[in-house]
Amino acid sequence: MYRVLDCLTTQHDPWLVLIAVLLCLGGVHTAFNLYSRACVGRLQQKLSWLFLTGVVTGCAIWATHFVAMLAYDPVLPVGYNPGLTILSLLIAIVATFIGFTIPGIAKQNLVPARLVGGLVVGLGISAMHFTGMAAMRVPGVISWHMDIVVAAILMGAAFGMVTLLIAGKAQTGREKTYGKIGLTVAIVTMHFSAMGALIITPDPTIPVPAQIISQSSLALAVAMVATLVIGIGFVMAMIDRQLRENASARMRIFGDSAIEALVMTQNGIIVDANHSFLKMIKGETATISGVDFIETWLPDASPAFRDGAEHYTETSLALSPGHTIPVEVIRRDLPADEFSEDAVIYALRDLRERYEAERHIRYLAEHDALTKLLNRATFHDRLALALEQSRVTGNPVSVLCIDLDHFKELNDTYGHIAGDHALREVGERIGKLIEDNVIFARVGGDEFVALIVHDNPDPDSMIATAQNKAQALLDCLSVPVFINPGNSARIAASVGIAHFPDDGDDIESIMFHADLAMYRVKQGGGNHLVFFSPEMDDEYRYKRQLSGALRHAMDENALELHYQPQCNAHSSKIIGFEALLRWHHPELGQVPPSRFIPIAEETGLINPLGEWVMRKACEEAVTWTNPLGIAVNLSAVQLQNLDLAQTVAGILDETGLAPERLELEITETALIHNASRSRKILTEIKALGVRIAMDDFGTGYSSLATLQNFPVDRIKIDQSFIARLMASEQAVAIVRAVINLGRDLKLEVIAEGVETEDQVAFLTANDCDAVQGYKFGHPRPIADYQTTVSGTAVAAQHRSIAGIGSN
Template sequence: MQRFGWLFLTSVGAGATIWCTHFVAMLAYKAGVPVTLDPVLTIISLIVAIGGTGIGFAVATWRQNRLCSIIGGVLVGAAISAMHFTGMAAYRVDGIIEWRWPYVIASLLCAATFSGAAFAALGTATLGRYRIPVGTALLVIAIATLHFVAMTALRITPLRLSTAPLDSTQMHALGLATALVGLVVIATGVFAALIDRWTRSDAMQRLHYMAMNDALTDLPNRAGFQSELARQLGVARATHTRLGFVAIDLDRFKEINDVHGHKAGDDVLTALAHRMRSEMGRHDVVARPGGDEFVAITRFDDRVQLVAFVTRIEAALKAPLSVGPFATSVGASIGIAVYPDDADNAETLANNADLAMYRAKSEGSPAPCYYDAPLDELIRDRRELANDLRRAIDENRLEVHYQVQASIATNEVTGYEALLRWTHPERGSISPSVFIPIAEENGLILPLGEWVMRRACTDAVGWENDLKVAVNVSPVQLAHADLPRLFHQIMLDTGLPPRRLEIELTETAIMADRDHALHVLRQIKALGVGVALDDFGTGYSSLETLRAFPFDKIKLDRLFVSELEGSPETIAIIRAVLALGKSLSIPVLAEGIETGVQLAVLRREGCDEAQGFLLGYPHAVSAAGPSAFIDGPHIEPLPDADDISNAA
């Protein structure tokens, strides 16, 4: 519709201009005989000019190519010619009118050629800023040559000598009509310019609004909020008032998406946005930076005002929601920071509010948390560690160390457990008990787990004697249905036979979603990969889990081994676990063995395999090489009978 409007205005402006040019020139023409004008043909000539140029412009802009431009220009030239000769048909004289056809044909060719060239120039990008001047000049030449060459073709022979004056009334009427049409041309140009300005202004406003607002909730987005935050901080500084920054992260929102679908999730976000916006005062702003996060700011003088503001937001978030056929409620973790108490610039203020919000989430606090520097520095430290860990994964700055696993009966090495190690460039060695939970909290456990698996398989391929490598799998990894496909691809890429790979997982990982976990484990076992139940004896220690899935190994938790000496109760528990393993034909590996007494007791009770510092410390392949700890585990000589009886 917009294209049609511009074509209409262009054709009216161009056609009327051509028509005015012709009849202004005819007002100056001295025929030497009385002249009258046919009003109908005069009007028709104007319509021909407007309609013909409209068709030409439509063809020229139909396709963005040179051929269409030239054809459109030729049609405009034809419209100029048709208007001229229609106008001349309206020119009635007291004499005989003759046309010299060579000049007529020449005028038609001039109009078509120069007009086609004009449109070709307008569509030629190589002319750059000269396109419009060159195209305009050629179009003017087309109109002028058509008129003057065609008028040269005209010959008028008077029928009688007459001294009667020309019909000045009709000439005055023609002049008035020409002036009016000229005014129409000017008005059309002005109107077109205004439309262009309005259209551009409206488009710029729409683009700016789209760039600054969230498409789903119609709230300011991150960019829009940052602009408003900067403005509000400026006002707060100038007026010596305080500014509260509220960071909001929705609880249980993922459950809504998973259970009811993303459409329901979008409806919830829209409803909550509408609620919170209705609670905003004249100087308050709520925005959605992205995902299930919202932020809000308010200027205040008294802290009571800030508390009331946050309370209104809480009420809006906690009230029950009816979205489609289901009803739900969505809570939120809320963190608050205040300018200038907690920060003096926008970035620090936002970061501190985020830290307070993360503290509320980690503590499971139903109440909003205000920024507290000593407490929130711990969270800031964990976030910095998460960023450093992400870079370490990307830049391959992690290490895998290997700890020997050996048969107690034969003292032969059976394999190695892959243990992830991270040496921070500034903080030094960081324990896995510190960075693994951070990886799980920040969505890094999947790339981290893949990195470890790929590295362990790559290293193990170069080992002799077909020794196994055991790799730990986290509950988060086990929750992903494509884990078997990933393992299969890694083994294909590295060339490690599946029988040499063993994954270790705790029963807690299985119980999170038992049916799904067992389904994934069956797929992994079908690849030929071994599955070991780690840390047995702690957590659930469910016999049903052992019955439901044929594990290849049970790993007795180091807690029992460490308390073995001098504890008949612990020995009784170990004896029961070993008996359970034998009855199910599942070998048992005891981890955390540090003394010869512990090893002797386990050997006496019939434990199958052992792992611990007594056998060997974890080493990096790059430092020791597999052969350095494949030559034989460092098993001390067995204690004598008295030591064994004392331990028992």
């Protein structure tokens, strides 16, 4: 080490040494810029750039050596052999070309390739140095300290290997800096260490050949070669860099204009990314360059996508520990070109909005828009799944069918907007009862269902759980619903409960039996819960059988009308008849109207049945010589038919009955179901000349507003008041009040259910207009009243009728 330092300090011109070092730095700087370019692109372009790298690097090593030799003062005249001098230059060029080419074109085993390439470069520096020293001619004997020679060669080789290892592909500023410093150290260290091993022993007897290069000529040659080659390399590197930057700028503008996030990688490492990706991750290019893209950002990507077997995936983008966003990723492989090597472009799109839209669409598809509960289709899917699981686990499932009580009246009274508000409120209250094993759904206008999945097979626990949940439902609905300032409405519910597998083995049977149980609650007044029992199924089958038989009876004209007289209260003269439907079943016998009329209303038969009754009654009445009135009952269901007035007009036109002879009886309860529609329909009927009677007055709402708002001609006092007339002061007061009310409103009053003389006497004394009941005649076929309708027995009418009506 002392010899090396002594040689450097005492035998070298420090200014020329500095120039040699600076020349070395300049050449190496240009060389690594060229090497950076040589590491990308197709193989042909790589080899061209690698050759230029070798030329510039070799010239830099050669020029550094000979400038340093100019700085060396051996105290003897020095010259150089031209052939060996040129050979040293060629050795430097070839060695560095080979050394840089080995890692520059390698695609696998990069570390060994870089170590081997660095070794070749380091040995090439030594070979060039000692070849150049062999070209030196002095009048003396040249010898070497071999230990220093070996050390210099080893240091050159070691620094060469380290240089290419840490420089990598020289794609980043850091890699280039490491490479430039490392190669400069390798060249300078090797040269000056080897110079310390040089021993020159003067010997005047040794001639110096005449054909040598003088030091001044060598200086000029070195300056020219170094400047020319390094300059050419520098200019070419700058031009190529500008072209690459222009192409990169165009690609960046294109990439940044894309909505998708774009990431470019080489060998899995990020080399660039567009603005959309940086915005997505809230980062900067400098912080992500050199990072493994898949491992860092897409750790959940499938192996097939990682390997390139798949080019599309939906996965999570890891922004930070525990924070990911869903993305779709498209992979595209880019082959190497004259500006870049093989690369992979990843296009990423944030899926949060799409997933949210899909969730919203799925929510809308599965839920009722008004109440936010599940809809019918989703409930059936959940029920089907629950039944499948129940078959495996043995744990039962309960289904609750829920129907709001008197919701139609709320709609009719306050309007559909208020009805929708009430349904939303109901949905919100029911939603609070939802649990992991309990779901609710809206399946119709005011119809809801619930599904309870039990966690054990115990039947007592099943019944208790279902009952508790049903009662909780009734309790939550018991609080009045706000309609508008000053108005609220009480909403109750009828709840029917059926269990799987006890009450059915499939969806249809379970739902049907829960529905039957719910209707049983409805029939009992509502606001209660009932469990299904087999008797309900028997009753349903009976109703269905009766409904079929009723339809058959209508088709076969097996129904008949009986007529009950309506008489003047003072003269007992028959003034009309009420037509009453009768049905004699061949097996069941006489079926009372109270049994089959509700069934007709439930099954939709009431409209054709009511039309048949009206037509038959009118056809019969038009044949009477005595133009008596004919009264026909209207069902509440019929009154909701907007075509009812046209139907009445058509029947009158077909039969030829005078409109004023026809009277239609309707209960006040039926009017209230949809007051505005009922008023419209009755007004149209009244315009035809037909009379309107309010039946069963006193048992419904009995509102004075009803008498004022509807076109009523007659009030019928319900028979329940007449039956208690002689035993109840309240009944007396009610009947007297109704008669006086009718007189004041100029409405006729008729009492039905009159059976005794005392009742007749009271009604006559209080100026009731007409009476009807067994006292004056039972409902019978019209043939039994033939003398009355023909007008041949007017004189003895009272006696005759009394005999027929005696009990």
